[in-house]
Amino acid sequence: MDGLTVRLPDSLREKASDLAEEEGISMNQLVMLAVSEKITRLDAEAQFAHLDALERFGEAVAEEEGAQSDELMEELLRQAGDEEPREGDRRPAEAK
Structure with missing residues (x-):
C-alpha cells in the first residue's frame, strides 16, 4: 500500500x-x-445514469416499434442468447 500526503x-x-x-x-x-x-457514490451515479440511458433508449425504440419497452428488452435478450456473434453482427472497423 502506498502512502499519500494530503495538504x-x-x-x-x-x-x-x-x-x-x-x-x-x-x-x-x-x-x-x-x-x-x-x-462508491460516483460509481453508483454512473451506473444509474447508464441504466437511465438504456431505459430511455429502450423506450424510444419501443415507441418506434409500437411495443412496450420491457417486452422489447425481453425479446432482445431472448434473441441474444449465449452464442458468439455471427458474421455481420459486429460493427464495421473504422477507417484509419
Whole structure:
C-alpha cells in the first residue's frame, strides 16, 4: 500500500481530526473511508445514469416499434442468447 500526503487547510484538518476522534478512528481511516464513500457514490451515479440511458433508449425504440419497452428488452435478450456473434453482427472497423 502506498502512502499519500494530503495538504488540508487548518480549519478542515481540525474538523477532520475532531470527527476522527468522535468516531474513534485514526485520521488515516477517516480519509480512507471518505474517499471510499465518494468513489462508491460516483460509481453508483454512473451506473444509474447508464441504466437511465438504456431505459430511455429502450423506450424510444419501443415507441418506434409500437411495443412496450420491457417486452422489447425481453425479446432482445431472448434473441441474444449465449452464442458468439455471427458474421455481420459486429460493427464495421473504422477507417484509419
